[in-house]
Amino acid sequence: MWGSQTTPAGTVISVAPTRYPAESLYHELLHADLKVKGYRQHATLVRVTDDSYVPALTNALDNELQHHRMYPAFVAAGFDPEDFYHDGDEATFATIRNELKRLKPATTHAARYFLSYLSIIAPGGRGNEEKRAQLDRFFRMKVPTEKLRLVEEAADKVCAWGVASDGDPGPLIVEIIAGLGDFGGWWLGASQNFPADGHFTGAPFTLGDAQRFASR
Numbered sequence: 001m002w003g004s005q006t007t008p009a010g011t012v013i014s015v016a017p018t019r020y021p022a023e024s025l026y027h028e029l030l031h032a033d034l035k036v037k038g039y040r041q042h043a044t045l046v047r048v049t050d051d052s053y054v055p056a057l058t059n060a061l062d063n064e065l066q067h068h069r070m071y072p073a074f075v076a077a078g079f080d081p082e083d084f085y086h087d088g089d090e091a092t093f094a095t096i097r098n099e100l101k102r103l104k105p106a107t108t109h110a111a112r113y114f115l116s117y118l119s120i121i122a123p124g125g126r127g128n129e130e131k132r133a134q135l136d137r138f139f140r141m142k143v144p145t146e147k148l149r150l151v152e153e154a155a156d157k158v159c160a161w162g163v164a165s166d167g168d169p170g171p172l173i174v175e176i177i178a179g180l181g182d183f184g185g186w187w188l189g190a191s192q193n194f195p196a197d198g199h200f201t202g203a204p205f206t207l208g209d210a211q212r213f214a215s216r
């Protein structure tokens with residue numbers, strides 16, 4: 001699996017066998033370029049609550065917000081938009097369709113639907129625009145109206161961020177998470193510097209609160 005890690009010491013890129021080495025390398029270089037230019041990843045999570053969708057949402061938003069911002073440069077470099085992701089991308093739309101068939105509309109959280117929808121609105125990839133439109137229609141058939149409204153609001157924010165220029169996605173990530181449901185009790189940090197260098201998803205808490213929660 002391709003991937004990259006960028007720290008002040010430099011960037012390390014993991015490679016894997018692929019039919020598209022140039023595209024895959026350029027994809028990772030664009031991730032690195034964003035971070036060098038000020039994009040801040042929020043990878044340190046502190047919590048005073050039980051498991052929720054917050055880690056999955058934070059992780060997926062971190063990745064997809066970068067992709068929305070990177071995509072124009074990938075296309076401008078002359079690569080085929082279909083080759084923006086690694087080889088495994090072929091199956092993505094079919095996987096989402098199967099998920100949508102399986103999820104129970106009455107009990108599935110809007111956040112769960114949003115995680116699927118992030119892949120439908122992800123720029124480029126093997127699913128062409130016609131397949132994307134078909135899957136989008138299927139999504140709208142399957143998701144209850146009120147949950148669909150929350151998903152659309154969150155998706156609009158992701159797409160708007162893609163064409164903006166701010167380097168710190170932290171405030172937007174917590175805003176999107178709060179819009180999807182009652183997900184208080186987490187702190188998303190861009191470093192270990194708690195609480196200055198991060199954002200709470202709801203009411204603030206102390207490290208003592210988090211330690212008491214962890215040792216319950």
Ligand SMILES: [Zn+2]
Nearest residue numbers: 027031063067
């Ligand atoms: Zn990527």
